[in-house]
Amino acid sequence: MNKTLLLTTAKVYFLKLAIVVIGFAIVAGLARNVEPSALGDYFWLLSFASVAAVVLRFGRDNLLVKQMANAVELERHRFVKQALGVVLKLSVVHICIVLSLYFTEYITLKEKMLGIAMLPPLVAVLSVFGYWAQAAKQAELQQLLNAAPRLLSGIAVLFALWFYDYTVSLSIALIFTAVSVALLCITYLFVSQPAKSDNHLTQADSATEVLRSAPNYARYLMIALCSTIMMEGAVLLAGLLTEAAEVAKLAVVMRIVSVVSFILLAFNAVLMPEFAVLAKRDNAQDIRMLFQKSRNVSLLSALFVAMLVLIIHKPVLSFFGQFFESSNHILFALLCVQLVKVVVGPTGQLLMMSGYERIQQYSLMFSCVSLTVFGLTLIPTYGALGAAYALLIAVSVNNFTGLYFCVKHYQVPWLPFVKVRSV
Numbered sequence: 001m002n003k004t005l006l007l008t009t010a011k012v013y014f015l016k017l018a019i020v021v022i023g024f025a026i027v028a029g030l031a032r033n034v035e036p037s038a039l040g041d042y043f044w045l046l047s048f049a050s051v052a053a054v055v056l057r058f059g060r061d062n063l064l065v066k067q068m069a070n071a072v073e074l075e076r077h078r079f080v081k082q083a084l085g086v087v088l089k090l091s092v093v094h095i096c097i098v099l100s101l102y103f104t105e106y107i108t109l110k111e112k113m114l115g116i117a118m119l120p121p122l123v124a125v126l127s128v129f130g131y132w133a134q135a136a137k138q139a140e141l142q143q144l145l146n147a148a149p150r151l152l153s154g155i156a157v158l159f160a161l162w163f164y165d166y167t168v169s170l171s172i173a174l175i176f177t178a179v180s181v182a183l184l185c186i187t188y189l190f191v192s193q194p195a196k197s198d199n200h201l202t203q204a205d206s207a208t209e210v211l212r213s214a215p216n217y218a219r220y221l222m223i224a225l226c227s228t229i230m231m232e233g234a235v236l237l238a239g240l241l242t243e244a245a246e247v248a249k250l251a252v253v254m255r256i257v258s259v260v261s262f263i264l265l266a267f268n269a270v271l272m273p274e275f276a277v278l279a280k281r282d283n284a285q286d287i288r289m290l291f292q293k294s295r296n297v298s299l300l301s302a303l304f305v306a307m308l309v310l311i312i313h314k315p316v317l318s319f320f321g322q323f324f325e326s327s328n329h330i331l332f333a334l335l336c337v338q339l340v341k342v343v344v345g346p347t348g349q350l351l352m353m354s355g356y357e358r359i360q361q362y363s364l365m366f367s368c369v370s371l372t373v374f375g376l377t378l379i380p381t382y383g384a385l386g387a388a389y390a391l392l393i394a395v396s397v398n399n400f401t402g403l404y405f406c407v408k409h410y411q412v413p414w415l416p417f418v419k420v421r422s423v
Contacts, residue, residue, distance in 0.1 A: 019147045020259055024319075026154035027252060031320045033161055034170070040244030042170040043251035045115045046150065047232035047239075052120035053127060054224045056090045057083065080189060083128045091121035115171040122149070122178035129185040145181065152177035219357055226364030227348070230398060233368065234387040237375040242383045245323070250384035252320055253330045260306045260338035261298070271346050275353035284410055287350065288420045291412050295345035299416045302342040306335055333388035337395050343416060347402030350410065359405050367398035 030039055098117040126145050133141040153173035160168045229236075235254070238247045271294060278287045309316070313331055317324050351360040371394035378386030406412045413420060 015143050017259070019143060019151070020255070022151055023147070023154075023255060026151060026158065027255060028320050029158045030154055030170070031248070031252060031324065033158070036245035036248045036323050037243070038170065040239070040247035040249075040251070041112060042174070043235055044239035044244070044247050045112055045119060045171055045174070047235040047251075048116065049119035049123045050232045051225070051228050051236065052094070052116075053124035054228045055221070056087050056094060056120055056124040057128065057224065058086050058090060058221055077189070080128060080132045084125065084186075084189075087121065087124045087128060091124070094120060112171065115175060118175045119171075119178065122175070122182050125182045126178065126185065129189070145185070148181045149174055149178040152181075219361055223352065223357060223361045223364060226361070226368045229368045230364065230371065230394060233371050233394075234375065234391040237372070237379055237390070238384060238387045241376070241379040242387075246383040249324060249327050250330065250387050252324055253317075253327050253334055253384075253388075256316060257309065257331060257334040257338050260302045260309065260335060261341050271349050273353075275346075275350050279354035285420075285422060287354070287410055288412050291345060291350055291406070291410070292416075292418070292420050295342075295416050298342050298345070302339060306339060309335065327384070330385050330388045333385065333392055337388070337392050340392070340396050340399055344399040344403045345406075345412075345416070347399060347406045350406055350412075351402060354410075356405065356409060360402065363398055363401040363405075366401070367394045370394040370397050 030042075034042075095117050098113065126149070130142040130145045133145065153170065153176070156173045156177065157168045157170055160166045235247060235251055238250050271290065274290060275287065278290070309331070313328060314325070317327055317331070348360055348364075351357070371390055374390035374393050375387060378390050380386075382389070403412075403414070407414055411421075
């Protein structure tokens with residue numbers, strides 16, 4: 001693994017660590033000053049926006065990264081503009097559907113209606129810019145774009161509460177900050193337009209045709225949607241099947257244990273374009289080496305952090321308020337979820353970037369079905385703990401299935417810390 005890749009990964013890791021520390025402080029402030037039910041509604045809305053935004057991007061997620069990783073800057077600008085055009089068109093349809101449901105009183109979530117209508121388009125826009133940054137090997141910027149609305153909205157609510165004793169809706173603050181960041185990104189896109197040249201113009205015109213290939217849409221959309229459901233589905237199901245306070249408990253603990261797999265997430269953000277380039281060169285040996293080394297480093301880091309979380313979990317849970325002190329069993333289950341991800345390694349990223357998208361699609365679809373079935377079975381009885389167990393089962397199914405096919409097609413080792421052999 002070259003020094004540049006390690007340095008980039010380290011930068012992303014410490015940036016994510018800084019984000020999570022700030023996020024912990026903000027969530028703790030909200031947990032101590034906001035009713036658990038209101039906090040649960042806020043986290044549910046974030047999860048809903050993440051899932052709905054995938055549909056509004058219409059399957060461009062990994063396709064954008066894969067194509068832009070091998071593109072010049074002018075081509076990247078054209079990819080982004082085309083993706084934003086699709087987001088805009090689908091967002092109009094999305095908002096019209098939500099407004100029609102509101103005025104016909106078809107659903108009872110009226111207090112969340114503005115967030116349901118506005119947040120998914122804004123999240124979709126920001127994520128397109130995030131994928132642009134990731135493909136340009138600026139994964140640190142992608143992390144900032146993803147975290148900015150959540151962090152800024154929490155800061156705004158706490159600032160108004162502490163300094164002016166004024167209660168601001170979390171949803172309104174989230175929408176306002178997302179709009180502000182999205183406008184800044186769109187402004188940058190047009191200000192930073194590279195100069196056109198005859199050579200690059202021809203390449204860019206042909207490159208944008210890749211994103212207009214209709215057969216790719218359904219596959220990439222399903223993969224992106226299922227991936228997001230695997231991340232957010234437990235919270236969504238909990239919000240539909242149990243009390244909002246249980247959603248708050250689940251979401252807070254998920255944020256605590258997410259620090260365990262941060263090094264893996266940092267590697268994933270860097271590895272996706274690297275895998276795409278190596279796969280295009282048909283360099284299987286370097287793919288195996290990169291996969292195993294990132295897996296080993298991730299696991300060492302994760303084991304250390306997991307042990308630390310287990311040792312200090314009681315004061316950590318108390319830090320978020322008395323309501324969360326009884327969440328230790330949820331924390332143990334979700335720690336296992338993160339460790340499964342780290343032990344298996346970046347299988348999904350490798351399959352997606354090396355032409356095995358269909359395998360990843362079916363694996364994710366089956367895992368989402370598992371999450372839904374076990375969620376419907378366990379959540380009504382066990383609440384947040386049932387959601388955590390359902391997520392553990394689904395993540396295990398997805399990750400070990402992906403590992404099997406990575407072993408089959410690229411001969412990566414089954415276990416971490418096993419030497420990679422030449423084939």
